[in-house]
Amino acid sequence: MPKVSTMSLTDEEIRYLRDAIAREPNSVELSMVSAEWSEHCSYKSSKPYLKIFSTEGRYVLVGPGYDAGVLDIGDGMLLTVHIESHNHPSAVEPYGGAATGIGGVIRDILSMGSRPIALLNALRFGDIRHDNHARWLFKNVVRGIADYGNCIGVPTVAGEVEFDDSFTNYCLVDVACIGIARRDRLVMLKGDADDLIVVAGNRTGRDGIHGASFASRAFEGEEEDRSAVQIPDPFMGKLLIDATMECVEKGCVKAIKDLGGGGLACCLSETADRLGKGMLVMLDALHVRESMSAEEMMISESQERMLYIVEPSRLEEFKAIMDKYEIPYSVLGRLTDDGYLSIYHDGKQVARIKASIVANAPIARRNAVKPPYIEEIAANSRKPEMPEYEDVAEIILELLADPSIASKEWVYRQYDHEVGLRTVVKPGYADASVLRIGLRHDRDDEDADGKYRYIAVKVDGNSKHCYIDPYNGSMGCFSEACRNVACVGAEPIAMVDHLQFGSPEDEHVFWTFIESVRGLADYGRYMKIPCVGGKVSFYNETRQGAIKPTPLVCVVGLVGDGSMVMKGHAGDGDMLMIIGLTKDEMGGSEYYEYIHSTLSADVPKVDLEYDKHARDAVLALVRSGLLTSVHDCSKGGLAVAIAEMCIASGIGARVELSNVPHTCTRLDDLLFSESHSRFLVSLRRDYLDAVNRVLADYPVHKAVIGAFNSDSDSLLLEYKGSSISISMDSMLDAYSSIARLMGHGG
């Protein structure tokens, strides 16, 4: 039997607990409390700071604090959104860790009574070019996501991957899920005394014991940590989706809750606390895989388990559904009015403690001090030597082959991104994916009268920017995700975030956390894009130290209607236009870091007013149907963005760089700066006047900088009389570097 884990509780917390219950807690109670008061479950460090997010808006039905945020997109259709990470488990056991991450986020979406319809992921690894271990992690994380997602029939539609040395011997595996529900069937937590508490799904076993505590300390990569990783069972995951949706359709459950981090301890205490009820729980009734102690049962994180609150009169109906799918379940007990979690095992009461005490950890006060490395970078920033113009071609090819920039086709080919008949814009075709919502299936969750809505989704992060300047870097991630959904014609309507940092007990790390939250909150408030949920993940540290701060932003956008979805490529003779201003902002750029291994302080800053104008301008252009394609200009800068458009369209181009609106003093800055609020658009020549008329309403820079040419098999970059040429073949070859590194596949 594993020793009861009190080590995750501080002396102060144990004192607080003792005072709250006015006696010594017993060992079961201690286990429950230490699981729930772990950073992972309790947000004890981050909670006070998350209050600064703006969480209300036109589309918001349910904001942060539930298993998923809920958006009302009209005509009785709801969207649910949630994001999760599974970093520690994936770093030890990448296949199982990533797969169980998918299972977890799916069950959060199910907890609202909504049907999961799309998955996104954001992955981060060390240097896969030189590090075998990083390649092993990358390969198995992708396989884990693919095997789970494909098996349960939820398409994986979008994502991003970044590589950085700060993730060496570690990885970040973030998964987001979108769900849909009918407004009249949304399941919010409800429950009355004597309602039954039912756990259904996999048998409870010893896997994943102390998973939440494991995720709440620095990662040491110990072999014994493997026991804290849970075992994925996508088949049971799929059965739970189908059975839960049938329960929702029949209306025979009053509340649904995922058993995730912290197992029963967290699930029961949070549910009881939210309902304002108590629970009488008979652990002997629980269906288990092996003989277990009460503590183990309370904190096991065995996967694919759900909690349902069922009115006694509906129990037979509920059982019939579970029996149909052959899902094991056990009626654990019932709700009470006393507010206490009363847990019985072996005929004895093993715990009796108020749910509100367990569910509400005391806030941990953390110090925040600006880390000295930021000043050091500022003091030591110097520009690399200016390359000769003819060497620029080689640099562009190197950047195209930079795994953080190169094509992610090797990844998304392994994901079924089409099941469900909703994926209108598929991965690889645009900057964000577009989903059609409201199929006319006649059952459960989907719109019955055949009206379709179109939504765009994208997740973005940039650890290089956020390391050097967490405030502006984080704001930039938010801006980029919004730009990406705008590229397919969507107006951003909500975001969920995932904030990933090292130890909150480190005052320097904690400062970057606060700055990051500020950056995201300021952007959201200005743009009126509410935050409807999110997660915080601390203790992302290895022996080499903390990861770079990595906030992720997942943005959901709404497209007017199907005909307004931007879906296209540049054609022969199309003009290339840039919207936005290129500035000398090289800090954290791929050009500085990947090519020159240089840290520099001047991370791109978002000018909020300008950013909004630029995005609105592009949206207006997309919606007027005047463009043939749109591409956001970000990682790798202008040069990479132009090359990517050529690759995507399979067509060469000729560009005059001196036409680009800029404030740069050097050509390499102009080419590779990652300034925000810039878009490249292609348009038919005869639409130029019309495009200019639309743009006249927006105070943004714009210029025609070149044209696409199907006769040319290269990208020609001209600058004040000199010219370099990069062949399409060499660009394609460079851009497929990941497939080459990872071996054949997809």
Next chain:
Amino acid sequence: MPIRIGIVVFPGSNCDRDIYHILKNIMRVDAEFIWHKRDDLNAYYDAMIIPGGFAYADRLRAGVIAAFSPVMQVVKRLARDGMPVLGICNGFQILVESGLLPGAFMRNDSLTFICRWTRLRLDVDGSRTPFTLLLDKGSIINIPVANQEGKYYVDEDTLREMERNEQIVFRYEDNPNGSLYDIGGVCNEEGNVLGMMPHPERACEIILAPQHMSNSILHGYGDGIMIFRSLISYLYAKGEHHEPYR
């Protein structure tokens, strides 16, 4: 009497709802889900579709457990009686494991799952199966695959025999996974049972097709619609149904 098509659903089926949508909302015929435990089906249905997914999580081998389910014993009987049966992706694997179609499946050459659009050529006369009736021999349809064990294999003798019997219905123009002889779909000797690896239901609506992935003559529909239109036309032509095809 309206046309009524059964969709066989196993634990782990994924594409059942997608097929339902195409039949009901695009083709405007009746469709019903048939849970795998049923063994009481009769001629109540005009055709059966076994959708894609991961029946029983592909445990042991794709399709093998599903092949032993009660419903498949009935499907086998109905197929022998001449009912049109279409197996898509995992459904194809189940038909092979049930012995209704020849061959076997192996892991893709890439050893990974592959999701991509392919070009599929009809290698027999359209009249060979109820599902290809409206297509000409040699015509090419754009259609996506999504599978991990999609590499079709048969021994050489069987292959020659299948060729002689015109059972090799579809062949890839751009073989995605190393399938023997570029095979993407095969039928039984009688022609009423068709298994295909690509997903026609994902290629029915033009908005779901990537650019340049559909024949422009189909006016708003993707190429996959021809599989379903062929089936419905076939069923009307049999004369038992009087509603004209839309």
